[in-house]
Amino acid sequence: MPLRPDRPLRRTLAVLVPPVLAAGLLAGTGAAPASGAPGAPGAPGAPRASAAPQVPKQPVARGAGGAVATVDPDASRVAVEVLRAGGTAADAAVAAAATLGVTEPYSAGIGGGGYFVHYDASTGRVQTVDGRETAPLAMGPDAFVQDGQPIPFAEAVSSGLSVGVPGTPATWAEALDRWGTLSLAEALEGATEVAREGFVVDETFRQQTADNEARFRDFTSTTRLFLPGGELPRVGSVFRNPQLARTYDLMARQGVDVLYRGALGRDVVRTVQRPPVAPGVEREVRPGLMQRSDLAAYDAPLRRPTVVGYRGYDVYGMAPSSSGGSTVGEALNILERSPLRRLDRTQVLHRYLEASALAFADRGAYVGDAEFVDVPLQRLLSDDYAATRACLIDPRRALPKPVLPGDPYGDGGCATAEAAGGDQEGLSTTHLTVADRWGDVVAYTLTIEQTGGSGIVVPGRGFLLNNELTDFNFTDTQAAIGGTDPNLPGPGKRPRSSMSPTIVLRDGEPVLAVGSPGGSTIITTVLQTLVNRIDLGMTLPRAIAAPRASQRNTATVSAEPGFPTGRLQRLGHAFTETAEIGAAAGVEIRRDGTFVAAAEPVRRGGGSAMVVRPRR
Numbered sequence: 001m002p003l004r005p006d007r008p009l010r011r012t013l014a015v016l017v018p019p020v021l022a023a024g025l026l027a028g029t030g031a032a033p034a035s036g037a038p039g040a041p042g043a044p045g046a047p048r049a050s051a052a053p054q055v056p057k058q059p060v061a062r063g064a065g066g067a068v069a070t071v072d073p074d075a076s077r078v079a080v081e082v083l084r085a086g087g088t089a090a091d092a093a094v095a096a097a098a099t100l101g102v103t104e105p106y107s108a109g110i111g112g113g114g115y116f117v118h119y120d121a122s123t124g125r126v127q128t129v130d131g132r133e134t135a136p137l138a139m140g141p142d143a144f145v146q147d148g149q150p151i152p153f154a155e156a157v158s159s160g161l162s163v164g165v166p167g168t169p170a171t172w173a174e175a176l177d178r179w180g181t182l183s184l185a186e187a188l189e190g191a192t193e194v195a196r197e198g199f200v201v202d203e204t205f206r207q208q209t210a211d212n213e214a215r216f217r218d219f220t221s222t223t224r225l226f227l228p229g230g231e232l233p234r235v236g237s238v239f240r241n242p243q244l245a246r247t248y249d250l251m252a253r254q255g256v257d258v259l260y261r262g263a264l265g266r267d268v269v270r271t272v273q274r275p276p277v278a279p280g281v282e283r284e285v286r287p288g289l290m291q292r293s294d295l296a297a298y299d300a301p302l303r304r305p306t307v308v309g310y311r312g313y314d315v316y317g318m319a320p321s322s323s324g325g326s327t328v329g330e331a332l333n334i335l336e337r338s339p340l341r342r343l344d345r346t347q348v349l350h351r352y353l354e355a356s357a358l359a360f361a362d363r364g365a366y367v368g369d370a371e372f373v374d375v376p377l378q379r380l381l382s383d384d385y386a387a388t389r390a391c392l393i394d395p396r397r398a399l400p401k402p403v404l405p406g407d408p409y410g411d412g413g414c415a416t417a418e419a420a421g422g423d424q425e426g427l428s429t430t431h432l433t434v435a436d437r438w439g440d441v442v443a444y445t446l447t448i449e450q451t452g453g454s455g456i457v458v459p460g461r462g463f464l465l466n467n468e469l470t471d472f473n474f475t476d477t478q479a480a481i482g483g484t485d486p487n488l489p490g491p492g493k494r495p496r497s498s499m500s501p502t503i504v505l506r507d508g509e510p511v512l513a514v515g516s517p518g519g520s521t522i523i524t525t526v527l528q529t530l531v532n533r534i535d536l537g538m539t540l541p542r543a544i545a546a547p548r549a550s551q552r553n554t555a556t557v558s559a560e561p562g563f564p565t566g567r568l569q570r571l572g573h574a575f576t577e578t579a580e581i582g583a584a585a586g587v588e589i590r591r592d593g594t595f596v597a598a599a600e601p602v603r604r605g606g607g608s609a610m611v612v613r614p615r616r
């Protein structure tokens with residue numbers, strides 16, 4: 001496909017984002033801090049009354065010219081301004097992600113990693129950047145074992161040991177270089193302004209701080225940044241992060257090498273090796289193994305996406321080191337063998353739960369960092385293999401869980417199923433989706449793993465370090481069923497992820513992109529959203545809003561309160577109620593080229609969808 005004539009050439013738009021925010025285009029449209037709010041808990045000096053321009057938060061937007069959906073109105077606003085000024089989806093996605101590093105600092109930031117999935121309208125190709133955090137070279141398979149026992153998970157989380165080499169800055173540099181028109185400095189402008197001017201604290205931010213308060217207090221740098229004056233931030237006050245604004249400025253001037261080879265990297269390594277534990281703290285905080293050479297060796301490679309055909313659509317996802325693409329893809333292949341449109345809702349949901357469990361069993365047995373373990377990816381994603389799994393599903397009765405993995409190396413047949421363990425991933429992370437007027441689309445999920453990551457802020461730098469290495473299994477989860485765990489720690493290895501940024505094409509054109517946070521429930525959230533949209537015919541906003549359930553090959557299914565459990569229980573499914581699963585964000589591209597951007601109406605306080613030219 002030729003480059004569209006009106007598409008900006010890379011690097012021709014040096015002046016394109018004149019102070020994204022200075023335009024003040026959106027100022028005055030709402031939500032100044034509540035009067036009497038104390039203002040500026042993160043800021044030195046006198047509190048100021050106003051934050052960066054605020055916009056009302058709405059979960060659905062329809063219109064033209066480009067679209068964005070994130071969990072946060074500041075991030076969506078910054079992204080839509082980049083689009084409006086002529087930036088590409090990649091430009092806007094990086095700008096939004098950097099802003100989420102400010103406003104969602106417990107879920108994402110330059111101390112973490114993620115996966116960037118991109119559809120390029122000029123080539124018709126989907127490509128992905130693997131910006132997953134990486135274990136230091138000194139990390140062996142027993143890194144999380146002490147005296148023959150796995151160390152307590154909570155201790156592993158709040159430690160230097162769990163900090164992987166961050167991949168987010170490298171992802172931004174790679175994405176801008178390949179598909180952007182902005183320099184890194186330009187892409188960071190909006191976010192830097194939000195860091196400097198502040199954002200209005202909402203209930204979610206306050207609650208997440210409260211949930212982390214005990215461990216945040218154990219680190220001097222984290223207390224200083226997120227509990228200024230020793231207090232939780234108040235809802236309605238303005239939170240500023242001048243430390244992070246300076247860090248972004250530094251990165252704008254020196255590029256991401258300031259992390260991988262420069263002064264910022266030195267600070268990161270020092271913090272990992274000697275976490276700034278407050279005096280008198282009793283928590284055992286293990287130091288990490290990261291060295292400057294680990295940072296210098298980091299790479300965010302392009303990876304070929306996974307792809308499966310599903311009812312006339314091509315569903316592209318993230319290949320290992322994430323298990324997102326393979327697990328969503330395998331489950332779709334299994335589901336495609338059932339005529340879902342002709343079945344009643346109970347049967348559709350029954351098969352959705354069973355397909356998830358079967359695909360999760362294979363995820364546990366076969367998926368890890370493919371540079372270290374032999375992942376039978378093609379086989380797992382083949383229709384033939386799906387047939388050997390789908391035949392296990394009994395329409396009258398749920399399979400006993402956990403089910404055994406299948407044999408992707410075998411020669412077909414309907415294997416028996418039964419038996420393997422759970423996981424303990426965090427429920428943090430954030431997802432954003434962007435589409436631009438040229439037809440490019442981005443689905444980008446990024447994380448620092450747990451809400452609050454390792455709990456350790458790099459002193460003076462304004463961001464938290466991840467605890468992504470707790471996504472490794474600490475001991476061999478497959479030994480009991482005669483396998484070898486593909487997700488044990490290893491030197492330079494990437495822990496298996498569940499992040500599932502997904503782009504769906506039809507006849508080569510993008511129609512939908514979606515993703516979610518939520519640890520391993522990400523996979524089921526993305527899968528359920530696709531089934532809701534494609535098989536149950538819901539609109540994208542409804543597909544996202546509908547009550548969710550997540551079956552990850554465990555004895556019980558976690559389900560949100562509104563999920564219809566009654567008839568499924570009669571088929572043998574057992575449920576445990578959970579308040580909320582995921583926080584999805586997606587964009588649908590309609591035949592006429594207009595967009596439906598959709599975020600959560602309620603979960604996590606609701607998300608923010610925007611388009612460049614709203615439909616009247």
Ligand code: GLU
Binds near residue numbers: 426428451468518
């Ligand atoms: N660390 C998780 C993963 O990579 C994501 C964490 C979360 O969503 O809470 O799958």
